[in-house]
Amino acid sequence: MMVIEKRAAAGAKATEKLVLPFEARCKSRLRTRLASGEECGLFLERGTVLRGGDRLAANDGRVVEVAAALEALCEAVSGDPLLLLRAAYHLGNRHVAVEIGPGRLRFARDAVLGEMVRGLGLPVKDIEALFEPESGAYGGHAGHTRPQGHSADGEGRGPRIHDHFQR
Numbered sequence: 594m595m596v597i598e599k600r601a602a603a604g605a606k607a608t609e610k611l612v613l614p615f616e617a618r619c620k621s622r623l624r625t626r627l628a629s630g631e632e633c634g635l636f637l638e639r640g641t642v643l644r645g646g647d648r649l650a651a652n653d654g655r656v657v658e659v660a661a662a663l664e665a666l667c668e669a670v671s672g673d674p675l676l677l678l679r680a681a682y683h684l685g686n687r688h689v690a691v692e693i694g695p696g697r698l699r700f701a702r703d704a705v706l707g708e709m710v711r712g713l714g715l716p717v718k719d720i721e722a723l724f725e726p727e728s729g730a731y732g733g734h735a736g737h738t739r740p741q742g743h744s745a746d747g748e749g750r751g752p753r754i755h756d757h758f759q760r
Contacts, residue, residue, distance in 0.1 A: 607658035
């Protein structure tokens with residue numbers, strides 16, 4: 594079984610392909626198969642989110658290109674930016690992964706969420722497409738990061754938001 598524990602160097606030429614849906618590209622530990630059918634195991638840094646086009650370095654020296662898989666999605670399309678903004682807000686408030694494109698929003702197919710977005714005044718259709726949602730406010734391309742000056746244990750933080758009430 595091929596073992597992958599890190600990203601490949603920038604510009605590395607891929608010899609293998611790994612096609613995964615977004616949910617699987619968010620896992621740092623995963624047993625899966627390359628497009629060729631060969632079994633592989635991902636053992637990446639926690640919080641890693643893989644994107645289509647990323648390259649990974651296998652322990653045997655091969656380079657694997659990550660590709661987004663076709664997925665069952667809902668797509669809301671509108672020329673009204675306010676409607677799209679409202680829908681993106683409500684989906685984000687439910688911690689739903691959302692891909693934002695010119696005049697459209699895409700999210701994993703879900704009948705309840707589709708009805709919610711329709712209720713906001715947007716037409717929603719079911720599609721099959723590649724899914725590359727936003728990474729989030731603190732998520733960089735290479736995975737989860739924290740804002741500058743913040744750490745997981747609270748050290749290095751600036752003033753708390755509510756400090757002005759403690760005068």
